Amino acid sequence: xxxxxxxxxxxxxxxxxxxxxxxxxxxxxxxxxxxxxxxxxxxxxxxxxxxxxxxxxxxxxxxxxxxxxxxxxxxxxxxxxxxxxxxxxxxxxxxxxxxxxxxxxxxxxxxxxxxxxxxxxxxxxxxxxxxxxxxxxxxxxxxxxxxxxxxxxxxxxxxxxxxxxxxxxxxxxxxxxxxxxxxxxxxxxxxxxxxxxxxxxxxxxxxxxxxxxxxxxxxxxxxxxxxxxxxxxxxxxx
Amino acid sequence: xxxxxxxxxxxxxxxxxxxxxxxxxxxxxxxxxxxxxxxxxxxxxxxxxxxxxxxxxxxxxxxxxxxxxxxxxxxxxxxxxxxxxxxxxxxxxxxxxxxxxxxxxxxxxxxxxxxxxxxxxxxxxxxxxxxxxxxxxxxxxxxxxxxxxxxxxxxxxxxxxxxxxxxxxxxxxxxxxxxxxxxxxxxxxxxxxxxxxxxxxxxxxxxxxxxxxxxxxxxxxxxx
Numbered sequence: 001x002x003x004x005x006x007x008x009x010x011x012x013x014x015x016x017x018x019x020x021x022x023x024x025x026x027x028x029x030x031x032x033x034x035x036x037x038x039x040x041x042x043x044x045x046x047x048x049x050x051x052x053x054x055x056x057x058x059x060x061x062x063x064x065x066x067x068x069x070x071x072x073x074x075x076x077x078x079x080x081x082x083x084x085x086x087x088x089x090x091x092x093x094x095x096x097x098x099x100x101x102x103x104x105x106x107x108x109x110x111x112x113x114x115x116x117x118x119x120x121x122x123x124x125x126x127x128x129x130x131x132x133x134x135x136x137x138x139x140x141x142x143x144x145x146x147x148x149x150x151x152x153x154x155x156x157x158x159x160x161x162x163x164x165x166x167x168x169x170x171x172x173x174x175x176x177x178x179x180x181x182x183x184x185x186x187x188x189x190x191x192x193x194x195x196x197x198x199x200x201x202x203x204x205x206x207x208x209x210x211x212x213x214x215x216x217x218x219x220x221x222x223x224x225x226x227x228x229x230x231x232x233x234x235x236x237x238x
Numbered sequence: 239x240x241x242x243x244x245x246x247x248x249x250x251x252x253x254x255x256x257x258x259x260x261x262x263x264x265x266x267x268x269x270x271x272x273x274x275x276x277x278x279x280x281x282x283x284x285x286x287x288x289x290x291x292x293x294x295x296x297x298x299x300x301x302x303x304x305x306x307x308x309x310x311x312x313x314x315x316x317x318x319x320x321x322x323x324x325x326x327x328x329x330x331x332x333x334x335x336x337x338x339x340x341x342x343x344x345x346x347x348x349x350x351x352x353x354x355x356x357x358x359x360x361x362x363x364x365x366x367x368x369x370x371x372x373x374x375x376x377x378x379x380x381x382x383x384x385x386x387x388x389x390x391x392x393x394x395x396x397x398x399x400x401x402x403x404x405x406x407x408x409x410x411x412x413x414x415x416x417x418x419x420x421x422x423x424x425x426x427x428x429x430x431x432x433x434x435x436x437x438x439x440x441x442x443x444x445x446x447x448x449x450x451x452x453x454x455x456x457x458x459x460x461x462x
Binding site for chain 1: 385388389392393395396397398399402405406409410411412413416417420436437440443444447448451452455458459461
């Protein structure tokens with residue numbers, strides 16, 4: 001394969017996205033800390049909600065794209081799908097972890113404990129473990145084609161079992177509040193969003209969508225450049 | 239061209255014959271299971287009341303841990319002698335190989351249960367021989383080996399094979415462990431069926447979904 005100079009250059013759309021992300025992150029911070037009102041019962045700690053849900057959204061989005069990319073790889077056999085899947089898994093793990101950690105910070109004052117065996121908490125933690133296992137599986141495999149294939153199969157099987165994990169824990173009652181949609185009567189720490197809170201919340205979701213796309217794109221480019229280096233190295237050795 | 243079921247039976251028979259001649263795996267699994275039960279006894283301080291409430295949990299932890307020994311061997315043996323390539327050359331649907339392996343692994347686990355359950359009942363004085371928990375044991379083991387056989391096929395190709403399998407398997411069989419433990423402790427403590435059905439339903443759904451998924455993706459795992 002010939003060297004592709006276009007690949008090394010950063011696409012213009014990505015540059016625009018980077019700036020968009022930086023600016024909207026600044027705005028989201030302002031909205032979270034100054035624009036959104038102080039929640040009456042929980043106080044300042046409720047402000048973690050905006051970034052907590054947004055990072056959870058980013059993590060889920062990344063894992064879903066990873067599963068779709070896995071299916072696309074198995075049917076198309078194009079290595080670019082595999083590079084995308086890995087990019088999504090890595091970013092997804094980080095944001096799922098931020099989601100869990102920030103939830104824990106909120107749970108300490110709201111539930112009076114850092115951790116509880118609630119379906120959402122356990123499911124999201126197991127999801128993180130599943131994708132760490134995904135990375136370990138890949139690390140143990142030498143052949144890039146086999147690595148891509150097994151990775152795709154594993155993320156597919158994981159996508160099937162994670163909802164079942166949720167349902168099997170759901171058989172117990174849940175404690176986690178449902179702010180959007182109907183709340184469970186046993187949930188603790190729920191609240192009604194005022195319109196200002198809603199603005200801050202939706203903007204945080206938008207910001208993290210930009211952030212997610214930017215990060216995944218960067219990691220995807222890095223993966224492709226890595227592959228390119230591998231190819232060049234193999235050519236030199238031949 | 240042999241029929242599908244005769245191919246499945248042939249693979250099952252081959253695995254049983256290999257085990258019958260060496261008798262290494264079952265002996266290791268049994269000894270390991272006994273050790274795990276003993277370790278639980280010392281680490282949990284199981285008194286008369288606790289024995290009844292944690293019985294299902296201790297048993298399922300034992301099955302899950304001892305089960306990985308068998309699953310690991312299942313494909314590592316094939317890869318070592320290059321025997322897997324031979325198996326795959328056979329002019330049958332490749333999923334027949336998967337189901338043969340699955341049945342062999344399931345049989346090993348059931349034999350483990352046949353020895354472990356009476357031992358547990360004897361050592362802890364809990365009667366586990368009522369239809370409910372036995373049915374749950376069968377259903378749970380089916381789901382466990384369906385996921386386990388598929389993942390063992392992948393793990394055996396990796397450099398870190400034996401280390402990798404539990405890491406890959408345990409997060410994916412958590413639904414089995416939760417529902418099997420809850421359903422069997424429900425039976426053991428004499429709960430009414432309406433409290434047990436939700437767990438049983440999820441367990442049955444897991445078995446069906448995992449069998450179907452493994453059937454669909456096994457071809458991708460063994461294509462070389």
